[in-house]
Amino acid sequence: MKVTRVAELIDGKQLAKQINTKTKTEVAALKEIGITPKLVVVIVGGDAASEIYVRSKHRKAEQIGIISEIKALPETTTQAELLAVIEALNQDDQVHGILVQSPLPSQIDELAITRAIAPTKDVDGFHPENVGKLYTNAQLDFPVSCTPKGIMTMLEAYHVPVAGKHAVIVGRSNIVGRPMAALLLNASATVTVVHSKTADMMAYTRDADILVVATGIAHLIKAADVKPGATVIDVGMDRDENGKLTGDVDFDGVKEVAGLITPVPGGVGPMTIATLMQQTVELAKWSETRGTK
Numbered sequence: 001m002k003v004t005r006v007a008e009l010i011d012g013k014q015l016a017k018q019i020n021t022k023t024k025t026e027v028a029a030l031k032e033i034g035i036t037p038k039l040v041v042v043i044v045g046g047d048a049a050s051e052i053y054v055r056s057k058h059r060k061a062e063q064i065g066i067i068s069e070i071k072a073l074p075e076t077t078t079q080a081e082l083l084a085v086i087e088a089l090n091q092d093d094q095v096h097g098i099l100v101q102s103p104l105p106s107q108i109d110e111l112a113i114t115r116a117i118a119p120t121k122d123v124d125g126f127h128p129e130n131v132g133k134l135y136t137n138a139q140l141d142f143p144v145s146c147t148p149k150g151i152m153t154m155l156e157a158y159h160v161p162v163a164g165k166h167a168v169i170v171g172r173s174n175i176v177g178r179p180m181a182a183l184l185l186n187a188s189a190t191v192t193v194v195h196s197k198t199a200d201m202m203a204y205t206r207d208a209d210i211l212v213v214a215t216g217i218a219h220l221i222k223a224a225d226v227k228p229g230a231t232v233i234d235v236g237m238d239r240d241e242n243g244k245l246t247g248d249v250d251f252d253g254v255k256e257v258a259g260l261i262t263p264v265p266g267g268v269g270p271m272t273i274a275t276l277m278q279q280t281v282e283l284a285k286w287s288e289t290r291g292t293k
């Protein structure tokens with residue numbers, strides 16, 4: 001007899017709303033003591049998707065009461081010009097969080113830009129100093145890449161057990177795969193990272209209790225690649241053959257097998273922005289307490 005199962009949906013949009021409400025309350029409390037969190041997002045060039053994400057961040061920050069500024073630089077911006085913008089923001093005491101939207105035009109070395117942002121204002125958590133703290137599981141206050149941090153919040157909110165579970169991450173990017181691996185390891189999961197060079201990748205995905213997919217390949221993961229009852233987190237932002245936004249997971253097939261699943265849109269994306277808001281507020285708080293702890 002065939003057992004049919006339909007996974008529970010992880011509603012990232014709803015959870016993000018709850019987090020944003022809490023963050024708004026925290027901002028109001030900070031303003032009472034004279035601190036107004038400020039976020040500056042730098043965008044270079046006119047990538048259409050990046051422009052949408054940057055506008056969403058700006059709108060959300062303003063709704064929450066965070067001062068938000070977008071610095072839009074032309075496609076032809078040189079590395080030296082971008083470094084000068086970052087240095088000025090590093091020196092500005094009113095600015096708590098600096099984010100340089102990715103991807104950057106090819107004339108700019110992304111790692112050099114990441115290194116130039118003051119670690120204490122690195123709201124993306126991409127600076128090597130912050131990545132080092134994450135990988136050594138430092139019991140300190142430091143920012144972490146917003147997408148994986150938001151995914152950990154989702155797992156906690158939906159009471160997904162992590163310790164002792166097999167977590168498989170598909171993709172090894174600096175923004176998602178690598179920090180996701182560190183966060184899950186720090187939460188005592190047994191972590192496997194698979195990628196484009198992994199032989200028989202699906203042998204690993206089929207064994208995952210928690211499967212996080214961040215490849216940019218639409219519908220890479222099918223029902224047969226998922227363990228029954230697994231928690232499936234789809235980080236993909238892909239376009240299907242009709243130009244419709246879709247994920248790296250074949251949602252319609254996989255929802256029949258998984259225990260919990262995130263949709264695209266409405267899953268990981270809104271959590272990334274909610275986490276960015278949370279982290280901007282945290283940086284503002286930490287900047288005030290630095291030197292007193």
Ligand SMILES: Nc1nc2c(c(=O)[nH]1)N[C@@H](CN(C=O)c1ccc(C(=O)N[C@@H](CCC(=O)O)C(=O)O)cc1)CN2
Nearest residue numbers: 053100101102103124146147265266267268269270272
């Ligand atoms: N400096 C950074 N650059 C980039 C990051 C990042 O965290 N830091 N992440 C991604 C893009 N991104 C945020 O910047 C992002 C992508 C998608 C969403 C989102 O809410 N998606 C919606 C759907 C939106 C749509 O309809 O197109 C959803 O999933 O529901 C938020 C943030 C790369 N660059």
